[in-house]
Amino acid sequence: MNLAGLSAGEARRRMRRGTLALRVGPFTARLRSPFPEVAREVWRLYGDHPVADTDFIDYHAALAPPRGPRRWLRPQALFLLDGRAPFRPLPRAQSVPLLEWGLNWCIARQAHRFLILHAAVVERDGRAAILPGDPGSGKSTLCAALVHSGWRLLSDELALLDMADGALHALARPVSLKNESIEVIHGFAPDAVFSAPFADTAKGTIALVKPPRDSVSRVHETAEPAWVITPEFAAGATADLAPASKATTFMELAHNGFNYSIHGAAGFDALVRLVSRCACHHFRYGRLGDALAVFDALAAGERG
Numbered sequence: 451m452n453l454a455g456l457s458a459g460e461a462r463r464r465m466r467r468g469t470l471a472l473r474v475g476p477f478t479a480r481l482r483s484p485f486p487e488v489a490r491e492v493w494r495l496y497g498d499h500p501v502a503d504t505d506f507i508d509y510h511a512a513l514a515p516p517r518g519p520r521r522w523l524r525p526q527a528l529f530l531l532d533g534r535a536p537f538r539p540l541p542r543a544q545s546v547p548l549l550e551w552g553l554n555w556c557i558a559r560q561a562h563r564f565l566i567l568h569a570a571v572v573e574r575d576g577r578a579a580i581l582p583g584d585p586g587s588g589k590s591t592l593c594a595a596l597v598h599s600g601w602r603l604l605s606d607e608l609a610l611l612d613m614a615d616g617a618l619h620a621l622a623r624p625v626s627l628k629n630e631s632i633e634v635i636h637g638f639a640p641d642a643v644f645s646a647p648f649a650d651t652a653k654g655t656i657a658l659v660k661p662p663r664d665s666v667s668r669v670h671e672t673a674e675p676a677w678v679i680t681p682e683f684a685a686g687a688t689a690d691l692a693p694a695s696k697a698t699t700f701m702e703l704a705h706n707g708f709n710y711s712i713h714g715a716a717g718f719d720a721l722v723r724l725v726s727r728c729a730c731h732h733f734r735y736g737r738l739g740d741a742l743a744v745f746d747a748l749a750a751g752e753r754g
Contacts, residue, residue: 454497462489468512471502475621475669476610477561478502479553482512483545485527491546491645495624495658498666509556513545531556540651547648547656550626554607557621558708564619565611565713565720568706571604571618572596574749577676578618580609580728582706585653588683588735591631594659595738596745598639603665604673613713613720616727617672622665624658632657638738677748678703678728687736689744699730 453461453472464470466489468482474496481492512530516539526539529552536555540548558566569582570593579601583589590606597603603622604610610619624645627635632647632655643660678699679691703721704710710717735741 451501452498453493453501456493456501458490458493461493462486465489465492471504471507472496473500473502474553474623475605476619477508477557478504478506479509479511479556480507481549482510483514483549485513485542485545487646488513488545488549491658492549494643495645495660497660498663508560509553511549511552511556513549513552515542544648544651546645546658547626547651550624550658553623557608561610562709562712563613565613565710565717565724566708567609567611567703567710568607568708569609569703570606571609571620571673572601573604573618573673574601576674577749578604578673579677579679579745579748580618580675580703581679581681582609582702583681585628586683588631588681590625590627591634591683592681592735592738592741594625594627594631594635594642595638595742597625597662597665598635598642599742601745601749602668602673603661608708611675611720611724612672613716616675616720616723618675619672620665620669622661622669624660627657627659629654634738635659675724675728677731678725679731679733682732682734684734684736687734689735689737689740690733691744691748692732692734694730694732696725696730699728700725 465483471480510532513527516528525542527542527545528535528539529548569580570589581589593606604620606625645658647655647657649655
């Protein structure tokens with residue numbers, strides 16, 4: 451059963467009791483929170499994800515109010531993993547993005563059977579494009595547009611490279627958009643399901659976009675890496691896909707590796723194999739329509 455098979459009220463009751471477990475890509479997370487707004491957004495954004503019926507849980511995650519007067523005076527929220535708080539609390543109004551950031555942290559810190567890169571990943575016809583990028587690069591905006599234009603979402607934030615066979619695994623969690631990108635994707639994909647906006651975070655205003663149902667239903671399908679494309683958004687710029695050296699691409703991916711140093715020589719070898727098998731590019735764009743045409747040409751084999 452998927453989460454949407456539960457009523458919103460039942461999902462809220464399970465989250466309050468700490469009995470709601472979801473299958474998210476290769477992981478299972480049990481979620482607990484007394485905050486009804488968190489349960490509401492989880493039900494809306496993760497509706498197509500399976501409810502897990504298992505005693506084996508990868509991550510016991512919770513959002514809870516801290517003790518003391520902050521329960522009532524300028525309320526805050528703590529992210530907890532196994533009952534411990536790895537971060538300082540944030541305002542309760544930012545609970546939902548805190549849950550997403552916390553789950554990212556759990557995976558990046560513990561899922562070491564993968565080489566984990568800070569990058570979006572999208573797929574078409576079995577071949578995947580890895581999109582590393584710093585904040586403001588247009589990575590998530592481009593990712594959201596692509597997955598609402600025929601590409602499959604593997605991840606918006608965490609590329610999971612299998613250390614054994616070099617395949618990319620899927621997470622298909624909500625896409626996080628910031629500031630102006632929220633209205634851009636609202637206009638581009640009017641049927642997309644958005645969370646409420648969350649203002650005044652460390653990254654500005656954030657809204658989360660529900661992953662497409664097809665991406666969630668195919669989350670068990672891995673993809674072969676085909677391209678590493680570093681996006682750069684520049685307002686009004688003509689779309690320009692330029693070759694990038696494999697050495698430069700390697701260094702950028704290593705810089706964006708959450709657990710690259712933990713893997714040592716094995717991580718180095720895995721990243722060398724990844725870069726060797728991919729076409730590497732830098733992509734400057736200013737309009738989504740032009741960007742999508744470039745990616746469609748790549749998928750069709752019209753560009754390298």
